[in-house]
Structure formats: C-alpha cells, structure tokens
Amino acid sequence: MNHVPVTDPAVPATCTEEGLTEGRHCSAxxxxxxPQKKVEKKAHTEVTDPAVPATWTKQGLTEGSHCSVCKTVIKAQQTVKALGHNWGEWTVTKEATYESAGLKRRVCTHDSSHVETQEIPKLTKSGFSDVQDPKNPYYKAIYWAADTGITKGYSDGTFGINKPCTRGEMIMFLWRYVGKPAPKTVSKSPFRDVAKTHAFYKAILWASQKGITKGYSDGTFGINRNVSRGECMMFLWRLKGKPVPKAVSVSPFRDVPKSHVFYNAILWGYQKKVTTGYTSGDKKGTFGINENCTRGQIVTFLYRAK
Ligand SMILES: [Zn+2]
Ligand SMILES: [Zn+2]
Ligand SMILES: [Zn+2]
Structure with missing residues (x-):
C-alpha cells in the first residue's frame, strides 16, 4: 500500500492561541x-504603560502594562485623583447692576495662572433699588416704614432715600404712622392751598385739628414746600403730645439756641435718641435745623420715636 502523503502545515502559536507543528496525512x-502537536501559547510581549502624574486640574494614572502584540492589558492602570485647586477669595471685577450681570474671579494659590471667573447675577428688584445694603443706616427704618404702609417709595422702584420731602408728604407719613385717624368733618378746608379734593386733605385736616400744624399766617399750609429737619422734629413732638424735655444748661446743638421756637422739640428728640444731629465732619455738633429733611431721615425719626 502506497500512501499519498500530504503536508499539514504548521500553525504558529501566538500569545492568544496555541499553535500546531507540521504533520502529514495520506490523501488517499x-x-x-x-500527527500535528500542539504548540503552547507564546508569552505576551509586555510593554510598560508609564505612570502619568496627577496635576492640580487633571487626574493621573498609575504605571501599568499591556502586550504590544495582542493589546491585552496585563496590569491595569489606576486613575489618580486630580490634586485640586486651592482657591483664594473671590474678587469682584465688575459689580452686578439691575441692568447687567457682574463678574468675579478667584486665583489658585498653587499657580496664579489658575483663574476661575463666575458671573454675578443681576440685582433683583426686591426692595428698593436705592436701599439694598443692610449696613445703610436708614435700612431698617425704610423697610419698617414700607412694611407698615407709612410710605411705599416710588414707582421706579426707588425709595428716594436722599430726596427732600414736602410738608404735605410729611403729614401724610405721620397720619399713616398713627393709623389714619379720621378727622372731624368741617365745611371748609382750614388751609387755602389744601383743597378738600386733595389726596392729602384728610391727613392735613387731622394734623390741624390735632394741633400738629397751624400752617402759615397767610392761611396756607405750605403743602408743597420742603419740610425742614426742624419742622419735622416739631411735627413729631406735637404728635407725641409735646413731652417736656429734661432741662439742660447748654443746647446739645450749636445751631439750635435755647430761644428757638423748635428748641424743646429738638431737645426732646435728642434726649429720646430720635436724632443725634451731626456727629462728624464740618457739621459736627449741629442739628441741621434749616436743612431739608430727607425721606430717609424722616422715616428714621419716626422709627426711633416709636
Ligand atoms: Zn493512505
Ligand atoms: Zn499578547
Ligand atoms: Zn490650582
């Protein structure tokens, strides 16, 4: 018998599969x-995957390895957490306004090229736009006055903290301050510049009946005239029933002589801590008796006199 030999070619082993040696069989x-023999798998060709150090911003990797031939991972690389920033304080670079957002930035102490910026949202119109800082000395009084309905501020969202106030408005504030008591009905307005149809009529009539104001000798109340700080204290003092202040040898204010018609009212206001007058600057030691009383000052007087 003559076999007809045929070669079975060798199959080289790889690192993932076994191989075979060359063999022969008879084709007939x-x-x-x-017989072909199994050839064991080859060893992987191990290549090191170098460690990647973590930075402040990016995670790193531990050293690992893989086979360069079959890509099998032999030693997996582990992630290493980023070291993180050490941020300094935020600094405002652009203040937020009611119209536009602001910006703030902070710098990392590790590296001054690490900078983070963040938008500061626009200011919202809650409260009065000109009275946002709680450290404002008028802040408490203004929101108290708004809450209690003494004055609501202007339609543009401001309180008008530094605006002067008319005598009419001042009486209106006082009237609301005591709960809008109804005046006695009269046939004729006591003041020729205050029509019975005027929005302040009731308040001014009440004030006149209560002896808070007598108006001017020409028969007017001066409804649209700015109220002075002296008048303001006088109105308030009369509202409180003209309490007699403690006698003192020297007026607490150099612009308020003891002979002044407002002296008792202002001395009472000073002793009651309704006003301190000016305590610094050129005006130190004065009350500012003839100065316009601003809206911020008026509500503060009312607040302190509660
Ligand atoms: Zn054969
Ligand atoms: Zn391999
Ligand atoms: Zn950093």
Missing amino acids: CGIILT
Missing part, C-alpha cells in the same frame, strides 16, 4: 502519518 486513505 486519510490516515495520519505524522
């Missing part, structure tokens, strides 16, 4: 003449 009868 199929008999295996030289």
